[in-house]
Amino acid sequence: MDHILQTENLSKSYGKFKALNNLTINVPKGAIYGMVGRNGAGKTTLIRIITGLNYPTSGSYSVFGVKDNDKNLLEVRRKIGAVVETPSLHPEMTAKDNLIQQTKALGISDEKLDDILKLVGLANTGKKKAKNFSLGMRQRLGIAFSLVGDPEFLVLDEPINGLDPQGIMEVREMILKLNREKGITILISSHILDELSRLATHYGFIEQGHVIKEMSAEELEKVSRRSVHLNVNDTKLLAEVLDGMGAEYRVYSPNEADIFTPIQVTPLVLALNEKNCFVNSMSEHHESLENYFMGLVGGARNV
Ligand code: ATP
Numbered sequence: 001m002d003h004i005l006q007t008e009n010l011s012k013s014y015g016k017f018k019a020l021n022n023l024t025i026n027v028p029k030g031a032i033y034g035m036v037g038r039n040g041a042g043k044t045t046l047i048r049i050i051t052g053l054n055y056p057t058s059g060s061y062s063v064f065g066v067k068d069n070d071k072n073l074l075e076v077r078r079k080i081g082a083v084v085e086t087p088s089l090h091p092e093m094t095a096k097d098n099l100i101q102q103t104k105a106l107g108i109s110d111e112k113l114d115d116i117l118k119l120v121g122l123a124n125t126g127k128k129k130a131k132n133f134s135l136g137m138r139q140r141l142g143i144a145f146s147l148v149g150d151p152e153f154l155v156l157d158e159p160i161n162g163l164d165p166q167g168i169m170e171v172r173e174m175i176l177k178l179n180r181e182k183g184i185t186i187l188i189s190s191h192i193l194d195e196l197s198r199l200a201t202h203y204g205f206i207e208q209g210h211v212i213k214e215m216s217a218e219e220l221e222k223v224s225r226r227s228v229h230l231n232v233n234d235t236k237l238l239a240e241v242l243d244g245m246g247a248e249y250r251v252y253s254p255n256e257a258d259i260f261t262p263i264q265v266t267p268l269v270l271a272l273n274e275k276n277c278f279v280n281s282m283s284e285h286h287e288s289l290e291n292y293f294m295g296l297v298g299g300a301r302n303v
Contacts, residue, residue: 003065004029004153004185005050010059011209012045019045021209022059027187027202032179034200035189036293042209043189044084047157051082063153081151081184083142083159091131095122095141098130102148112150119182120144120174136167140174147178154178156188160195168195175199197289207297224287227258230279237277241268255280 005027012020020042027033035043048054050061052074061068064076090098096113103110117123120140125133130141139159146154159175160168176199178184190196196203203220205213215223232238235251242249245268247261269279 002029003027003062004031005061005063005187007046007050007061008059010046010049010061011057012042012049012054013057018209020049020056020059023206023209023211025204025211025214027185029185030179030183031202032175032186032188032199033202033204034196035187035204035206036193036196036289037189037206038297039191041206043206044157045209046206047082047084047155047187047189051080051084051155052077053084078149079152080155081146081149081153082155082157083146084155084157089130089138089141092129094127094129095125095133095137095144098141099144099148102145106149108149113148116144116147119147119177121170134167136163136170139163139167139171143171143174152184154184154186156186158189158191160190160192168192172199193289193293203289205293205296213296220289220292221286224289224292225260226262227260227285227287228263229283229285230257230259231255231281232257232272233278233280234276237275238272241271241275241277244271258285 003026005025007023007025009022009024010020011018011022023042023046037043045054049056050063063073064079066072066076090101093101095117099113099116100110103113114123120143122137122140122144125137130138133141143156143159156175160171163171172195175186175188179186188196188199200217202216203214204211230238232255235254235257238257239249239251242259245263247259247263249257249259251257265282272279
């Protein structure tokens with residue numbers, strides 16, 4: 001089995017409204033799959049369907065190679081851990097006691113709880129009650145809940161929403177650890193595209209309930225445009241030289257500009273020197289995930 005999750009023309013209608021419209025995605029085994037889509041694109045609807053919280057109107061899906069109409073679906077769903085809505089924690093309990101409750105609810109052993117607490121960075125919270133946790137700690141405890149069943153596939157709906165930069169970093173480190181050390185395949189939806197780009201190995205770009213593009217991070221890297229950012233003494237002189245070369249560029253200020261056409265640095269610097277335009281600094285950048293997404297869905301591109 002190469003894919004942990006596959007959907008085929010999955011649709012979900014509410015009356016005449018199609019929250020999912022022939023949505024087809026493929027989540028490879030071992031991936032961190034980033035689902036990118038605007039508000040209302042259908043991300044949560046998809047997650048609710050594959051975790052068994054809702055049903056499709058038409059189309060099909062399979063998890064761990066088992067089709068949604070197969071009687072073994074319930075069994076394989078046990079291998080999915082999900083944080084879909086804010087998990088209901090017991091505020092008066094410690095992190096560990098919260099997890100003990102969860103093992104009791106699932107009727108499974110609690111012997112791995114210390115490992116799980118370590119994995120999510122909550123091993124040292126001791127007697128601290130969940131009500132006194134930061135939002136980031138609560139989020140990680142929620143993810144710990146979903147790890148209790150020892151999942152092979154983790155589904156996280158907006159796991160870093162509302163977190164501060166420290167909290168975001170902690171959740172990011174944890175997600176990477178779960179993927180790299182435990183080999184867990186992770187499906188993650190997020191609005192914070194910059195953050196997603198630090199994690200994802202694969203992307204699905206969703207718009208109006210439909211996947212408009214699916215690609216690996218490597219493919220994205222290849223197609224996303226590179227730019228060279230320059231700081232010069234006078235962008236007017238820079239513009240004259242770039243116009244002469246027929247290069248595509250954008251000037252931001254009397255000193256800052258981006259060049260989008262691939263250029264050879266030495267001839268450019270020599271040509272600039274001749275015009276008394278001097279380069280203070282130069283750095284290469286990649287088009288951001290956000291720009292790429294906006295380009296795909298027809299929003300304004302930056303250039
Ligand atoms: P967000 O990032 O805002 O959570 P999303 O991509 O997760 O967005 P969904 O929550 O899946 O989007 O919603 C997709 C669309 O389906 C939205 O327009 C939403 O209003 C609609 N929708 C979701 N659930 C229902 C429901 N039970 N009844 C009617 N419409 C619904």
